[in-house]
Amino acid sequence: MRISRFLFFVPIFASILGFVGCSRQPDSLSTLQPDSNSLEKRYEDLIVGYAQLGAESEWRAANTISIKETAEQLGVELRFLDAQQKQDNQIEAIRKLIIQKVDVIGISPIVETGWDEVFQEAKDAGIPIILVDRRAAVPDDLYVSYLGSDFLEEGRKAARIMAELVDGKASIVELVGTIGSAPANDRYTGFREVIKDYPGMKIIASESGDFTRARGREVMAAFLEKYGSEITAVYAHNDDMALGAIEAIEEYGLKPGEDIMIVSIDAARGAFEAMIAGKLNATVECNPLLGPQFFELALKVVNGQLIPKWVPSIESVFFPEDAAEILPTRKY
Amino acid sequence: MKNNMKKSFTWRNITESRLFFPLVALSLILLFDFIFIPGFFTIENREGNLHGSLIDIFRNGSTVMLLAIGMTLVIATGGVDLSVGATMAIAASVAGILMNPSALKNEVFFVTDPTYTFQPLWVVILSALLVAILCGFWNGILVAYMRIQPMVATLILMISGRGIAQLITNGLRVQITYKPYSFIGQGWIVLPFSLYLVAFVFALTWLLTRKTAIGMFIESVGTNFRSSFFSGIDEKKIKLLVYTFCGFCAGIAGLVASSNIKTSDANNIGLTTELDAILAVVIGGTAMSGGRFSLLASMVGALVMQAITQSMYAIGVPAFALQAIKAVVVILVILLYSEQVRSFVRSIGASKKGVKS
Numbered sequence: 001m002r003i004s005r006f007l008f009f010v011p012i013f014a015s016i017l018g019f020v021g022c023s024r025q026p027d028s029l030s031t032l033q034p035d036s037n038s039l040e041k042r043y044e045d046l047i048v049g050y051a052q053l054g055a056e057s058e059w060r061a062a063n064t065i066s067i068k069e070t071a072e073q074l075g076v077e078l079r080f081l082d083a084q085q086k087q088d089n090q091i092e093a094i095r096k097l098i099i100q101k102v103d104v105i106g107i108s109p110i111v112e113t114g115w116d117e118v119f120q121e122a123k124d125a126g127i128p129i130i131l132v133d134r135r136a137a138v139p140d141d142l143y144v145s146y147l148g149s150d151f152l153e154e155g156r157k158a159a160r161i162m163a164e165l166v167d168g169k170a171s172i173v174e175l176v177g178t179i180g181s182a183p184a185n186d187r188y189t190g191f192r193e194v195i196k197d198y199p200g201m202k203i204i205a206s207e208s209g210d211f212t213r214a215r216g217r218e219v220m221a222a223f224l225e226k227y228g229s230e231i232t233a234v235y236a237h238n239d240d241m242a243l244g245a246i247e248a249i250e251e252y253g254l255k256p257g258e259d260i261m262i263v264s265i266d267a268a269r270g271a272f273e274a275m276i277a278g279k280l281n282a283t284v285e286c287n288p289l290l291g292p293q294f295f296e297l298a299l300k301v302v303n304g305q306l307i308p309k310w311v312p313s314i315e316s317v318f319f320p321e322d323a324a325e326i327l328p329t330r331k332y
Numbered sequence: 333m334k335n336n337m338k339k340s341f342t343w344r345n346i347t348e349s350r351l352f353f354p355l356v357a358l359s360l361i362l363l364f365d366f367i368f369i370p371g372f373f374t375i376e377n378r379e380g381n382l383h384g385s386l387i388d389i390f391r392n393g394s395t396v397m398l399l400a401i402g403m404t405l406v407i408a409t410g411g412v413d414l415s416v417g418a419t420m421a422i423a424a425s426v427a428g429i430l431m432n433p434s435a436l437k438n439e440v441f442f443v444t445d446p447t448y449t450f451q452p453l454w455v456v457i458l459s460a461l462l463v464a465i466l467c468g469f470w471n472g473i474l475v476a477y478m479r480i481q482p483m484v485a486t487l488i489l490m491i492s493g494r495g496i497a498q499l500i501t502n503g504l505r506v507q508i509t510y511k512p513y514s515f516i517g518q519g520w521i522v523l524p525f526s527l528y529l530v531a532f533v534f535a536l537t538w539l540l541t542r543k544t545a546i547g548m549f550i551e552s553v554g555t556n557f558r559s560s561f562f563s564g565i566d567e568k569k570i571k572l573l574v575y576t577f578c579g580f581c582a583g584i585a586g587l588v589a590s591s592n593i594k595t596s597d598a599n600n601i602g603l604t605t606e607l608d609a610i611l612a613v614v615i616g617g618t619a620m621s622g623g624r625f626s627l628l629a630s631m632v633g634a635l636v637m638q639a640i641t642q643s644m645y646a647i648g649v650p651a652f653a654l655q656a657i658k659a660v661v662v663i664l665v666i667l668l669y670s671e672q673v674r675s676f677v678r679s680i681g682a683s684k685k686g687v688k689s
Contacts, residue, residue: 214601
């Protein structure tokens with residue numbers, strides 16, 4: 001009886017708390033307005049919330065570590081929430097961060113859609129949102145900036161390196177990422193933009209390897225059965241598929257990296273290992289270590305500086321010559 | 333007259349056989365390959381081992397074939413096991429972590445030494461299989477003793493399984509460098525080693541179900557579990573047995589899959605393969621409602637699935653159209669099984685009989 005009465009009160013308490021939460025919003029809005037009289041904020045004064053989408057890959061794990069480590073180094077107070085691959089959790093995380101009145105919210109949206117409402121809530125509370133690594137399909141005024149890779153440019157870079165490696169003459173097979181995903185689409189298009197200027201380079205086959213090693217191997221094996229040594233180069237949308245392709249090529253009896261040139265994207269540690277072994281010719285970086293750039297942006301936003309709507313992450317290209325030297329410093 | 337009787341009887345025998353339609357489907361696909369893909373049937377001898385597209389169908393299909401063996405028995409009892417993909421991932425994670433425990437220390441260092449392993453190979457394989465069997469046992473308990481509907485019961489492990497696998501490997505992908513382990517998925521003794529594994533599990537299952545009464549019990553439970561109960565068959569134990577066995581098969585499939593890519597990747601190993609396995613059994617003609625089953629037909633079903641994929645690769649269907657085309661082919665294959673087509677085939681038999689008598 002007593003318990004049931006207690007339970008009856010729970011929603012009432014909750015609603016009171018919720019009301020308090022709401023009533024706080026106006027004053028939080030006023031404190032967050034850029035105040036020209038106060039001193040510029042420094043890293044030590046920042047409270048940054050981060051709604052990570054989960055830990056689905058090594059890339060993401062490195063991304064998380066980078067954010068956390070950089071926060072520690074700079075002395076930023078970081079409220080890090082992991083949404084475990086669920087949009088509900090991520091939306092919930094943003095609401096929590098709004099209640100906690102953080103200065104900036106960083107988020108890697110798990111999906112593109114469905115963010116308008118919660119982003120609006122953050123905006124109403126005066127908390128700027130920075131998208132990291134992934135975009136969201138929301139009106140431009142709901143977030144201040146997007147920090148992430150230029151997948152198109154990654155595709156173009158891969159094509160330019162490939163052209164150099166093969167002297168503008170190649171029969172290329174392409175291992176496409178997950179169909180319909182943004183990186184796969186852009187890496188597909190970017191590569192072709194450059195390739196079309198080289199009449200000697202043609203893509204003879206293109207198939208999805210789903211960004212996984214298993215499928216990369218399977219698809220490459222099928223390509224080899226069909227085209228055999230006609231294939232002179234492989235363009236893989238990520239390192240994993242390239243590593244799978246290497247297995248298939250070795251099994252077929254050819255030498256990856258010599259008989260067949262391989263260029264991939266990501267620059268994960270596995271790729272460096274393969275380059276040291278001479279089985280991979282180049283890898284274009286898709287940088288997950290976005291911590292330093294992210295906090296720099298966050299500070300600028302809080303201090304009311306103007307920042308571009310899109311900040312491309314700093315990315316380079318790696319070759320076998322430097323692989324052994326760089327490998328120990330790779331975090332992913 | 334007697335002769336005629338016998339002839340029509342054999343035609344009927346053939347068309348009524350569970351193997352007939354899967355084989356027709358498979359030969360149609362292969363016929364298509366034969367006409368449109370030059371070199372699809374060439375089998376090369378490379379250093380004493382056979383290679384070629386046909387061999388690839390068997391090799392890449394081996395995980396689904398292994399799953400389909402266990403799945404056939406489960407479906408024959410009128411159940412279904414959605415968790416086999418997740419069980420594969422769990423088994424692979426256990427195997428991976430026992431060979432390369434670096435992930436537990438939250439750091440990914442590279443073990444490049446192909447002879448390094450944390451535990452000996454037999455411990456690795458036995459533990460992985462044991463964990464997979466436990467997963468199957470869990471499903472069996474839920475279905476048989478807790479009376480939870482198979483789809484719901486196995487859905488629990490399907491969803492939580494990948495989380496468990498992630499926990500085992502600390503959320504990281506474990507690189508497997510230990511050379512002997514990679515033989516499971518990549519080794520060749522004239523034919524790919526994984527095929528011998530399939531043959532072994534198949535033979536074991538066939539003997540268990542066809543040379544003992546277990547097969548009949550399974551079919552009886554699937555047809556009508558109440559009447560089997562009254563005729564003295566312990567329906568619960570039979571169900572527990574088939575789910576546990578299905579877990580065992582998934583465990584082996586997990587070993588093959590992880591050794592194939594030398595990684596235990598909790599996110600991707602066995603992803604959506606449970607659906608491929610179910611489809612293989614369905615193409616093999618075992619009814620989802622349970623009852624009579626044919627292991628061999630399920631094997632052919634698995635090969636049909638892989639043959640479709642392999643042909644798509646070989647034709648060079650653009651990556652962006654692959655899924656849709658695959659779906660269309662599967663629909664066509666399933667249509668072969670419709671009552672209309674069946675009665676049409678029967679009528680061929682009947683008209684033959686008519687002409688001859």
